[in-house]
Amino acid sequence: MTASIERAKGAAPGSARLGATRHQLRADAQRNHARVLEAARAVFAEQGIDAPMTLIAEHAGVGIGTVFRRFPTKQDLVVALVQQRGEQLVEAAEAALASDKPGDAFRSFVSLAAEQQIRDRGFCDSIGTQLFAREDLRELFDGVRERVGRMLDRAIEAREVRSDIVAADVLFVLHGVARTGLMLEDGAPGVWRRYLGLALDGLRPEAATALPRKAPTKRQVDNAACGGG
Amino acid sequence: MTASIERAKGAAPGSARLGATRHQLRADAQRNHARVLEAARAVFAEQGIDAPMTLIAEHAGVGIGTVFRRFPTKQDLVVALVQQRGEQLVEAAEAALASDKPGDAFRSFVSLAAEQQIRDRGFCDSIGTQLFAREDLRELFDGVRERVGRMLDRAIEAREVRSDIVAADVLFVLHGVARTGLMLEDGAPGVWRRYLGLALDGLRPEAATALPRKAPTKRQVDNAACGGG
DNA sequence: GCAGAAGCGGAGCAGGCACTCCGGTTACAG
DNA sequence: CTGTAACCGGAGTGCCTGCTCCGCTTCTGC
Structure with missing residues (x-):
């Protein structure tokens, strides 16, 4: 279940090699x-x-x-790939945070993140599997969310985004867009941008209507991403 | 492959039955x-x-x-169930069209449709399978879309919904909300309403921004719903 | 009550999957 | 060059599906 990806080749067989250091792959x-x-x-x-x-x-x-x-394990392989994607996201988020146009930065980050899922069906599939239960991924995911949160704060302050949403909301909306986008991608490539546009408009302050529910708590989000299904 | 679901209840039981018609099930x-x-x-x-x-x-x-x-076939069983759901949708759409408050009617129809998918994971799963390739379902689906289109026209005319969207857009957005909602449903029941709220706000005219792509054509929609993947 | 047709159940089949095991091969230290 | 640990390949295993087949049971018209 919790198989580590790296080859934990244990104590060296015949030699006096130190058990602690794992030696290099051939x-x-x-x-x-x-x-x-x-x-x-x-x-x-x-x-x-x-x-x-x-x-x-x-x-x-x-x-x-x-x-x-x-x-x-197949899951181990998937995790390795998801990890790469996660790191890309962190990088992109960092870039967005460096921008001096919070609204635009936010929107282009979201667009990039959506495109990532569109272009990588496997990554999109991975989200919502119990995958994020793994400590390593959870940590990465938290990193992304934290940065999106800061990104959001800035965009809200600039009145570019409605003030009643949190980072997790963005990620969930994103995934929804990607899922629908993928349904259409084969027959109508790029239409996901249309639905991303609609979703982004829903995040603007101009049309904001009181939301019927509170944002999910961190625990709920983790449980969701981690999947109970 | 093309097995008929309904139990051709034909002529009255005891009566003289025609050889051609298949008689009632036991x-x-x-x-x-x-x-x-x-x-x-x-x-x-x-x-x-x-x-x-x-x-x-x-x-x-x-x-x-x-x-x-x-x-x-498993698919035959699924189709039978989807058909029921489709008929419910048509009914609900009809009711919405009878209302004299186009905006509210539209929103509560959409809410009901989303809830339908949330409460029936199988139905949600079915959407986006090549399921709608079947003539019978395609017809039903077209009926739903046509009604949503009329509903939309009225809501747009009443300035309750942005004017650059079409019926298919609504259905896709809907499905996206349901998909994300289902991820959270176990841990945070009802949060889908939050995301439905966000999506609906995106459909309002106040925050409408030019959409980057044209709406998918009927053929593209059918191909999507029918699934190529 | 009595055929016999219609229907029933579940063992069994075929196929696809993740994953294992081991005889043969290869890289590399000495 | 040589020995050997590390590595490779892919046939094989076990499991889980959707689906079939057929001996047995049950309903039903007469």
């Missing part, structure tokens, strides 16, 4: 690790998270055994 | 048909469309063989 193993990641990225992005592992092995030009040696 | 078969539908409704609503057929049989108190005799 060259071919390193190559394969990279190949698998790359292939998984491509396959999951196009086919979604339900793509079979054999397909990834095939795409990477290695045997399935090799895939599972590098990533003991 | 009493126990009718009972089981109803039981299966009921069970499927309940199971799919709670667990989503991926719930195994055996579970439905169990829940209905019949063998799997019986389930598959009534509904030769």
Whole structure:
């Protein structure tokens, strides 16, 4: 269940090597690790998270055994990919926070985040799986949310965004847009931008109407992202 | 593949039946048909469309063989359920069209439609499957869309809704809200209303911003609902 | 009450999946 | 070059699906 991705090769077999330091992967193993990641990225992005592992092995030009040696579980592989995406998000958020036009920065961050999910079906699928239960990912997710929160504060202060929403709201709305966008993407590429536009207009202060419910608490959000279903 | 769901209740039981028409189901078969539908409704609503057929049989108190005799395919069973939901939608739309407050009527219709998906996970799952490729469902879907279109026209004329959206937009936004809402529903029941509120505010004229893309064409919508993925 | 048709149930089938296991191969230290 | 630990590949396993098949049971018209 909680298999660690990295090869925790334990105490060195015959030699007097220190048990503490894990030694480096062999060259071919390193190559394969990279190949698998790359292939998984491509396959999951196009086919979604339900793509079979054999397909990834095939795409990477290695045997399935090799895939599972590098990533003991399908989930481990997915987590590795989601982690990359998360880091990209943090980076983008950081850039948005550096801008001096809070409204525009906010909107283009959101747009970028949506596009990320549109272009990577697997990433979109991953959200809402019990995936974020894992400590490592939860931490990353919190980082994103915290930055979005700051981004939001600035945009609200600039009267570019309604004042009754929180960071989690943005992420949820985002995911909703991506989900619907993906339904249409094959037949009408780019229409997701239309729905993102509608969603963003809903976040503007001009049309703001009292929301019927309070924002979900952090625990509720975590439980959701982590999925109980 | 194209099995008819309804139990062609034909001529009166005891009477002289024509050889051509298929006669009525036996009493126990009718009972089981109803039981299966009921069970499927309940199971799919709670667990989503991926719930195994055996579970439905169990829940209905019949063998799997019986389930598959009534509904030769899992998809047939799902279609039967979706059809019911569609008819409910048409009904609700009709009621909304009869109201003399176009804005309120529109919003409460949308709210009802969202709730329908929230309360029936299976129905929500069904949308975006290639399900709507089937003629029978497509027709029903068109009926819903046409009514939503009229509803929309009235609301737009009353300046309660922005003028640059079409019926399909509403349905897509709706589904997006439902999808996100379902993620949270277990941990924070009812929060979907918050996101529906945000979405509805995005449809108001006050904050309307030029949308970056044209609305999807009918063909594109059908292809989407019908699913290419 | 009595055929016999209609219906029932659930063992079994086929297929797809994540994951394992082990004989053979390869990289690399000495 | 050589020994060996690390690594590779892919046939195989176990599990879970949707769906079928057929001997048995139940309803129903006469």
